[in-house]
Amino acid sequence: MIEAPFVVAVVDDDASFREAIVWLLRASGYDARPYGDAGSFIAQHDIRAIGCALVDLRLGEDCGIAVFRRSRAHGHDMPVIMISGHGDIATAVKAVQQGAMGFIEKPIDNAKLLADVASACAHHREFCARYGRAVDAMRLYGLLTAREREVFWLLVNGKATKEVAADLGISLKTAEVHRARVFDKMRVNGLAELVGASRHMGLALRP
Numbered sequence: 354m355i356e357a358p359f360v361v362a363v364v365d366d367d368a369s370f371r372e373a374i375v376w377l378l379r380a381s382g383y384d385a386r387p388y389g390d391a392g393s394f395i396a397q398h399d400i401r402a403i404g405c406a407l408v409d410l411r412l413g414e415d416c417g418i419a420v421f422r423r424s425r426a427h428g429h430d431m432p433v434i435m436i437s438g439h440g441d442i443a444t445a446v447k448a449v450q451q452g453a454m455g456f457i458e459k460p461i462d463n464a465k466l467l468a469d470v471a472s473a474c475a476h477h478r479e480f481c482a483r484y485g486r487a488v489d490a491m492r493l494y495g496l497l498t499a500r501e502r503e504v505f506w507l508l509v510n511g512k513a514t515k516e517v518a519a520d521l522g523i524s525l526k527t528a529e530v531h532r533a534r535v536f537d538k539m540r541v542n543g544l545a546e547l548v549g550a551s552r553h554m555g556l557a558l559r560p
Contacts, residue, residue: 358384359474360402364394364420365409365436374407374461381467383474391420395427400488403481405432405473407457407466410441410448418448425452430487430553432473436461484549491554496538504531508544509551 361383365371371387378385383404388394391412398406406424410417421433432454437445445456454473457466484490497505500521507517518528541547 357403358382359470359478360384360386360399360404360431361470361474362386362388362394362398362404362406362408362431364388364391364406364412366390366412367409370459374466377463377466378470383470391415391423395420395424395429398424398429400428401486402431403474403478405434405454405470405477407434407436407470409436409438410444410456411438416444418444418451418453421448421451421453425487425554428488428491430477430481432477434469434473480549480552484546484553487553490539490550493539494550494554497535501531501535501538504528505535505539505547505551508532508535509548 361378363371363374363378363385365374366389368389371389375385375387384402386398388398394406394408406429408417408420412420417435421435424433433448433452435445435448435453435456436459437456438459442456442458445453445458449455454476455469457469494502494505503521504517507520512520514528514532515525517532518525521528523531536542536547539547539550541550
């Protein structure tokens with residue numbers, strides 16, 4: 354069975370630049386999909402696709418970081434690489450600090466772009482194989498009660514069950530019951546899988 358090509362979203366309001374990058378990616382074997390604005394990318398890009406997204410830091414009135422956050426809230430879990438122009442480096446660094454996988458400066462170095470895209474796509478495939486998809490994790494998270502969500506975030510932030518009980522002012526037995534319910538509703542077999550789910554949806558749902 355032939356493996357489907359990685360899908361790469363190219364989100365940039367500069368049509369000539371967007372077309373050039375799409376051509377480069379398609380010539381390199383990727384399924385490149387162009388979007389001229391944030392709204393069409395978030396609404397139309399395949400939420401189940403394995404690959405990555407290249408997002409310009411300046412999309413008309415939209416900021417690339419805000420677009421990144423909105424895409425996560427919508428359920429997209431592909432790695433995002435920011436495209437930054439002159440004077441955008443500080444913003445690009447901030448985007449990386451908030452979860453973007455990296456940034457590439459304009460004018461684009463084609464070799465670097467292809468290397469970064471290959472790395473991001475491979476990471477996405479491996480991460481999803483191990484931890485599942487964000488849209489599924491978000492759906493299951495929606496089944497948790499308010500108290501269970503508190504327990505969820507305390508656990509993924511490294512709190513032991515005794516510490517969860519102390520932080521929430523509940524008994525150890527009650528904390529253990531909540532922990533078991535969180536694991537059951539999130540369909541995970543251990544803390545590592547729970548942390549994986551939180552990484553998928555942390556930007557969108559973290560309190």
